[in-house]
Amino acid sequence: MQSGARQAHCGSSEGGLSLVELMVSMLLGMLLSAGVISAYMLAKRNYFYEEQTARIQENGRYALRLISRELGMAGFFGGLPSLSEVVPASVATDCADGNWVLNGRDPLELVNNHAGESTPVSLQGTALTCFDGATVFPASDILAIKRTASEASLLWGVPAATLSRTSTESWYLRVTSGGSAQWEKLRPRDLLDPGRTVPTQSYWEAISRIFYVRSPSVARDGGEDSPALCMETLAGDEMTSRCLVEGVENMQLEFGIDTDSDGVPNQYLSAPASGEMEHAVAVRIYLLLRSTAELTGHRDDSNYRLGATNVAATHDAYLRRVFSSTVFLRNRIRPLG
Numbered sequence: 468m469q470s471g472a473r474q475a476h477c478g479s480s481e482g483g484l485s486l487v488e489l490m491v492s493m494l495l496g497m498l499l500s501a502g503v504i505s506a507y508m509l510a511k512r513n514y515f516y517e518e519q520t521a522r523i524q525e526n527g528r529y530a531l532r533l534i535s536r537e538l539g540m541a542g543f544f545g546g547l548p549s550l551s552e553v554v555p556a557s558v559a560t561d562c563a564d565g566n567w568v569l570n571g572r573d574p575l576e577l578v579n580n581h582a583g584e585s586t587p588v589s590l591q592g593t594a595l596t597c598f599d600g601a602t603v604f605p606a607s608d609i610l611a612i613k614r615t616a617s618e619a620s621l622l623w624g625v626p627a628a629t630l631s632r633t634s635t636e637s638w639y640l641r642v643t644s645g646g647s648a649q650w651e652k653l654r655p656r657d658l659l660d661p662g663r664t665v666p667t668q669s670y671w672e673a674i675s676r677i678f679y680v681r682s683p684s685v686a687r688d689g690g691e692d693s694p695a696l697c698m699e700t701l702a703g704d705e706m707t708s709r710c711l712v713e714g715v716e717n718m719q720l721e722f723g724i725d726t727d728s729d730g731v732p733n734q735y736l737s738a739p740a741s742g743e744m745e746h747a748v749a750v751r752i753y754l755l756l757r758s759t760a761e762l763t764g765h766r767d768d769s770n771y772r773l774g775a776t777n778v779a780a781t782h783d784a785y786l787r788r789v790f791s792s793t794v795f796l797r798n799r800i801r802p803l804g
Contacts, residue, residue, distance in 0.1 A: 468634075474482075478553035478776055484591060485734050487518070487795050490564075497548060499704055501646055505540045505550055505622060510598060515682075516762060516765075516786070517568075517763065519758040519759070519760065519786050520758075520788075521787050522758070522759065523714060523756050523757070523758060523786060523787075524788070526712050526713060526715070526756055527562040527754060527756045527788060527790035528703075528712050528790070529553075529712055529753060530696050530711070530712040530715055530754055530756070530781075530790070531742065531752060531790050531791075531792045533649040533696075533712070534610070534678060534718075534752055534754075535752065535792055535794045537539050537610075537612045537614075537676060537678070538575075538612065538752075538796065539794055539795070539796070539797050540573045540612075540617060540670045540674075540796045540797070540798070541577060541612045541613070541614055541796060541798060542571075542574035542613075542614060542796070542798035543614045543615060543617070543798045544571055544574075544615050544640055544648075544671070545615050545619065545640050545642045545648065545669060545671035546642075547640075547642065547646070547648055548657070550570075550571035550572065550594075550648070551572075552647070552697060553571065553640070553648050553649060553650065554649065554650075555567075555568075555569045555570035555571075555650070556569045556638065556651075556652070557569075558638065558701070558703035558704050558705060558706075559704040559705045560597065560704070560706050561593055561597070561676065561706065562595050562596060562597035562598075562675075562699060562706050562766070563593045563595055563597075563777060564594070565595060565780070567593060568613075568673075568675045568701055568706065569613075569650050569673060569675070570609050570613075570784055571613055571637060573591050573593070573613075574608075574612065574613040574614060574798075575611070575612055575613075575744070575747070576589040576590065576591050576593055576610075576611040576797075577589060577608060577609070577610060577611070577722070577738075577744075578590070578595070578607050578609035578611075578740075579607055579718060579737060579738040580607070580608060580609060581600065581603050581605070581606070581608070582606070583600060583601060583603055583604075583605040583682070584600055584601050584800050585600050586600050587600050587603065587679075589611065590738060590739065590741065590742070590744070591741055593611075595609070595611065595677060595699075597677070597699050597706045598677070598679070598699050598708060601643060601682075602640070602645070602679075602682055602717060603679050603680065603681070603682060604680040604681065604682040604683075604694055604717060605682070606717070606778075607679070607680040607716075607717045607718050607719070608719055608720050609677060609678065609679045609717050609718060610677070610678045610718070611675075611677045611678075612674075612675075612676050612677075612678070613673075613674070613675045613676075614674050614675075614798075615640050615671035615672060615673055615674060616671055616672040616674060619669045619670060619671050620639065620655065620658055620665065620670050620671065620672055621658045621663065621668070621670040622663045622669050623644075623666050623667070623668070623669055624665050624666040624667075624668065625664070626659055626664065630636075630655060630658060630659070631655045631656075632655060632659070633654065633655050633656065633657060634654045634686075635654065635655075635703050636652050636653065636687050636703055636704055637652070637653065637654075637655065637672055637673070637703055637704075638650055638651070638672070638673040638701065638704070639651050639652075639653055639658075639670040639671060639672055640654050640670070640671045640672075640673060641668060641669070641670055641675065642668070642669045642670075642671065643667060643668050644666075644667040644668070650673070651670070652704065653670070654754065658670055662716070665696055673701060674700075674701065675700070675701040675708075676698050676699065676700045676701070676705070677698055677699040677700075678686065678696065678697075678698045678718070678746050679697055679698070679699075679718075680694055680695070680696060680697070680716065680717060681694055681695045681696075681698075682694060682716055686784075693713050693714050693757075693758070693759045694713075694714065694715060694716045695710045695711070695712060695713045695714065695715055696710070696711050696712040696715035696718070697709065697710040697711060698710075698711060713758045713759055714758065714759050715754055715755070715756055716755045716756060716757045716787070717753075717754070717755040717773060717776075717778055718752075718753070718754055719737065719752075719753040719774050719776045720750055720751065720752060720753070721735040721736060721750070721751040721753075721774045721775065722735065722736055722737075722739045722743075722744065722747040722749070722750055723735050723747060723748055723749030723750065723751070723793075724736055724739060724743050724746050724747055725746050725747075725748045725786075726746065729744075730748055731748070732747075732749045735749075737774065737775050737776065748795060748796055749793055749794065749795045749796060750793070750795050750796065751774055751791065751792075752791060752792050752793070752794065752796050753773035753774050753775075753776070753789065753790070753791045754789070754791070755771055755773060755778060755787060755788075755789055755791045756787065756788055756789075756790065757787045758785050758786040758787075759783075759786040761783065761784035761785055762784050762785070762786055764784075765784045765785075765786065766782060766783075766784060767781055767782065767783055767784070767785055767786070767787055768780050768782055769787070771789050771793075771794070772788065772789070773789060774791075785801070
């Protein structure tokens with residue numbers, strides 16, 4: 468009996484864990500769990516980093532293409548060499564005095580390093596009153612471009628395949644054979660009227676846009692919005708606001724000035740005078756983009772060069788990249804009257 472009891476006792480002892488063994492097992496389990504959690508957090512951080520980097524790249528390339536196209540078309544008015552004989556028409560909501568929206572005398576204007584708060588004023592002296600200067604990211608440029616569409620809505624009596632049949636009125640430059648032109652407000656479907664589809668007239672839709680960088684604002688939930696490339700654009704009979712590319716934090720432009728009339732820029736200026744702007748043949752575009760969200764563990768201590776402009780480090784947790792491109796002005800800026 469005693470022998471059996473001893474055997475049972477020994478068997479019970481061999482089937483359990485001592486306190487030391489239990490503590491070691493718990494420690495190993497905690498270390499393993501910590502390793503798994505650490506690996507997961509690192510993978511998540513790397514995924515977020517790659518996602519934000521990819522978004523910056525995509526937004527930066529798109530913003531460059533958008534501005535490059537507009538600059539390449541700046542000053543194009545249905546193929547006319549000058550609008551000096553065309554009387555600017557009055558739109559319902561303009562952006563400056565003197566029927567500015569449809570005045571082609573200065574098809575390209577620049578506000579250099581807008582300080583914020585006050586009304587933006589271009590280097591040509593135009594006060595752009597159609598949007599609040601306080602919404603512009605400080606020390607960023609503002610670019611105004613006027614032109615017509617690259618394709619005529621009605622070319623010598625033949626409607627374009629893309630012509631809509633809407634009833635919303637828009638402004639068109641009516642060009643008559645022989646070179647005369649005038650602005651006309653019409654519904655797109657009016658261009659299909661037999662009285663207008665004559666071989667001596669073409670109609671080109673007016674395009675007037677002001678590009679600027681919107682400063683982050685306080686959102687409804689108390690958070691912070693991302694900065695963005697926005698524009699005021701002629702829509703119908705008034706200037707309206709639209710935001711185009713998220714994450715654009717700064718825009719700087721430098722104009723290539725041709726001083727010897729050979730079509731090649733001799734110098735690039737960030738604030739050309741009116742007389743110099745008339746000889747601009749190229750534009751360098753610099754865009755600073757940041758991620759739409761902060762990256763945990765990241766600190767941006769870098770300074771960024773946007774041409775001649777230096778943007779100091781912000782020491783925050785956003786990722787940033789600089790994008791640049793050079794655009795040659797297909798319609799050389801020159802005196803128009």
